[in-house]
Amino acid sequence: MKKIYTLLFILTFTSSCLLAQTLQLQTLSGTVIPNGGTLGLKWALGGDTTTDVFLELKQKNISTGTQNYKAMKIIRNLPDSQKSYFCFAGGCFSDTTVISPTTLILTAGQEDNNFSCHISPNKHTGSSKVYYKFYNTSNANDTIGIYIQTEIWHLGINDLSDVKSELGAAYPNPASEKFTVAYSLKPGEQAYLVLQNVLGSVVREEALSGENGKIQLNVAGLPEGVYLYSLNVNGKSYSTKKLLVRH
Numbered sequence: 001m002k003k004i005y006t007l008l009f010i011l012t013f014t015s016s017c018l019l020a021q022t023l024q025l026q027t028l029s030g031t032v033i034p035n036g037g038t039l040g041l042k043w044a045l046g047g048d049t050t051t052d053v054f055l056e057l058k059q060k061n062i063s064t065g066t067q068n069y070k071a072m073k074i075i076r077n078l079p080d081s082q083k084s085y086f087c088f089a090g091g092c093f094s095d096t097t098v099i100s101p102t103t104l105i106l107t108a109g110q111e112d113n114n115f116s117c118h119i120s121p122n123k124h125t126g127s128s129k130v131y132y133k134f135y136n137t138s139n140a141n142d143t144i145g146i147y148i149q150t151e152i153w154h155l156g157i158n159d160l161s162d163v164k165s166e167l168g169a170a171y172p173n174p175a176s177e178k179f180t181v182a183y184s185l186k187p188g189e190q191a192y193l194v195l196q197n198v199l200g201s202v203v204r205e206e207a208l209s210g211e212n213g214k215i216q217l218n219v220a221g222l223p224e225g226v227y228l229y230s231l232n233v234n235g236k237s238y239s240t241k242k243l244l245v246r247h
Contacts, residue, residue: 020141022063023106023134028056028113038147051212052120052182053150054168058113059134061106067142071100071115072133076147078119079126086132087116092171095120103137113241116169119150127151165189167231167239174244177220183231184212192232193217195243198225205232219245 025033033039041055061067071088078084083095089102089112104112119128128150136142168182185191185208193215195204204217208231219227222245230240 020139021144022061022067022136022139022142023069023144024060024062025134025144025146026058026060026111028058030058033057033146035144036146038149041148041150051184052118052168052214054116054118054182055148055150056113056116056169057146058111059104059106059115060111061108064108066105066107068137069104069106069134070137071104072135073098073117074131074133076129076131078128078130080124081122082124082126082128083120083122084128084130085118085120087114087118087169087171090114090172090174114169114173116171117148165191165231165233165238167193167229167241170229170241170243174246175219176245176247178216178218179243180214180216181229182212182214183208185210185233189233191234193229194232194237195219195227195229197227203227219243220247 021035027033027039039055041053059069069089071086073084073086075084085093085095085097086100087093088100089104091100091102093100106112117130117132119130130148131145132148133143133145165186166184170179170181172179181193183191183193191208193206193208194202195217196202203222204219206215206217208215217229224245224247227243227245228240229243230237232238
């Protein structure tokens, strides 16, 4: 009988922990990622193994109240001189940062898509695996985690059709004077980073050079508010994302 009570206690305790989970992880397209799941990212670099590889996630508060969250990084595998860092709750941190110095505050039902995890190849290809854990600062049982597995290799001539044009997350976001964003392009593409206000008027436009890189835009003279930045490739817009300007 004692064993039965013990089992019931464990089941009850486990259920209470599951019910305590208030944060949900999603891809930017809205696909829900299970707790402890793994996302894989393959990245072909066209002879350049110095540009950061990145993946972005959406976070949603699925509780009925306001919650505060922090992020923790745990490296499982990182080859050679590759480095791992992440952006969370308005900040991007060095590769030595394990716990985010910033806190993400989400009201009930609110979403945030400013988390991104990065791998700096530093001229080395190979596979990496990094675990990210998000936890509620007021409830130790309220956690959710995900494994990010990355494969970086040199681009061969037969791989050209697999490369996609990508635009990373802006940081810092909110931005006060300037923001930086990483990009990846197919060979030979003519591309621009375009910043628009909510009315659709273009307020900034900068040409992108090379197949991989980072670009910085100045927003010091813009009014505070919400803006949209996008990747314009051969006259078409891709990867439109939100930027908040605060002075």
